[in-house]
Amino acid sequence: MLDAAALLTAYDAQLRGAAELPSAEKLDRHGPLVWGLFAGGRGFVTYHDLGGATGDELRELVRATAQHYQDDPEVTQVEWKTRGHDHAPGLHELLVEHRFVPDEPETVMVGRSEDLVSDAELPDGVTVRRISEPDDVRRMCAMADEAFGDRSPGMAEALLGRLASGRDDMELWVAEADGRIVSCGRLEPVADSEFAGLWGGATSAAWRSRGIYRVLTSERARSALRRGRTLMNSDCTEYSRPILERAGMVKVTTTTPYEWRRA
Numbered sequence: 001m002l003d004a005a006a007l008l009t010a011y012d013a014q015l016r017g018a019a020e021l022p023s024a025e026k027l028d029r030h031g032p033l034v035w036g037l038f039a040g041g042r043g044f045v046t047y048h049d050l051g052g053a054t055g056d057e058l059r060e061l062v063r064a065t066a067q068h069y070q071d072d073p074e075v076t077q078v079e080w081k082t083r084g085h086d087h088a089p090g091l092h093e094l095l096v097e098h099r100f101v102p103d104e105p106e107t108v109m110v111g112r113s114e115d116l117v118s119d120a121e122l123p124d125g126v127t128v129r130r131i132s133e134p135d136d137v138r139r140m141c142a143m144a145d146e147a148f149g150d151r152s153p154g155m156a157e158a159l160l161g162r163l164a165s166g167r168d169d170m171e172l173w174v175a176e177a178d179g180r181i182v183s184c185g186r187l188e189p190v191a192d193s194e195f196a197g198l199w200g201g202a203t204s205a206a207w208r209s210r211g212i213y214r215v216l217t218s219e220r221a222r223s224a225l226r227r228g229r230t231l232m233n234s235d236c237t238e239y240s241r242p243i244l245e246r247a248g249m250v251k252v253t254t255t256t257p258y259e260w261r262r263a
Contacts, residue, residue: 007110007231008085008252014193015233017048020081022169022191023162030064039161040154043069043078043260050088059094066098066260077261083108084254100258106235108253113196113232115248116221120214126177126207128219132163136181140174143181147202173220175203175212182207187220189227196224198234198244213243 017034021027021044024036032051036044045065053061069075080100082091092102122128131137134156141156162170169191175183183203189196198220203213224232235255236244245251 002111002248002250004110004250004252007250010194010231011108011110011233011252012048014195015190015197017046019190019193020044020046022167022188023158023165028068030068031061033061033065035065035068037072037075039158041074041076043075045078045080049086050091052087054089058088058090062091062094062098066100069260070262075262077259080258080260082256082258084256095258098260100260103257103259104237105254105256106237107241107251108255109234109236109241109244109249110252111232111244111247111249113221113224113230116217116232117225118214118218118247120211120218122175122212122215123177123210126175126182126210126212128173128175128215130223131172131174134160136174137163137172139181140172140184143204144184144200144202147204171220171223173216175207175216177207183212183216185213185216185220187223189224189229194229194231196220196227196229196232198232201234201236201240213240214247217243217247 018027021034021036024038024044026037028035032047032049032053034046036046038044050058065080069078080095131140137159138156141152145151159172169189171187173185173187174181185201186199187196188199198217201213221232232249234244234249
């Protein structure tokens with residue numbers, strides 16, 4: 001059995017703060033907070049912890065964050081990433097007061113890379129490969145938008161920018177059937193850590209419950225092991241959580257994104 005408490009300690013120590021922002025164009029620090037800015041005017045707020053801030057001190061952190069991004073006319077949206085195990089009384093109310101809207105909570109899963117490697121087989125006619133060509137990346141993003149029922153403008157160009165940057169911190173994987181992408185996911189090894197992250201998992205509705213995502217997860221785990229990453233993490237929806245649990249990952253906490261958008 002995996003020790004969820006020990007995995008949470010590793011998660012807090014290695015995956016929070018600036019470690020979450022490897023592709024940010026700019027980083028600023030304000031007390032315990034790290035303010036990130038990405039291409040396309042996307043802001044991101046993270047921290048290892050809030051340094052025990054409560055009451056007026058916490059209010060000032062939220063106020064200063066909102067002002068920081070509002071003062072930059074190029075910023076169109078900002079995510080403040082909260083964790084369920086943090087002690088932050090009043091944070092929800094303060095974020096809402098400053099026009100940050102909570103999204104659906106997600107489950108933070110952590111597990112050993114070796115446990116995610118499986119002998120699961122793909123359905124007949126389905127193949128899995130790693131991609132990097134622009135046309136493939138755009139087709140992958142279009143499929144993910146369709147699967148999620150929500151468009152992510154600029155995602156393809158952001159991913160292509162990361163691939164072209166020369167950094168080796170992201171892999172894109174897809175499953176295809178009859179020349180059409182039907183499932184996808186990213187692997188993001190985290191520098192100076194034991195971890196690689198599983199992100200962007202999506203499968204077309206007609207191809208779900210056939211084991212395809214399980215194989216995509218296994219292939220990414222194999223790649224993580226080749227890179228020396230012995231642990232894997234994922235923020236997952238309720239659809240993906242059972243798949244990752246069966247693969248050997250465990251829940252260590254929850255995360256709720258709060259999003260501000262420029263009026």
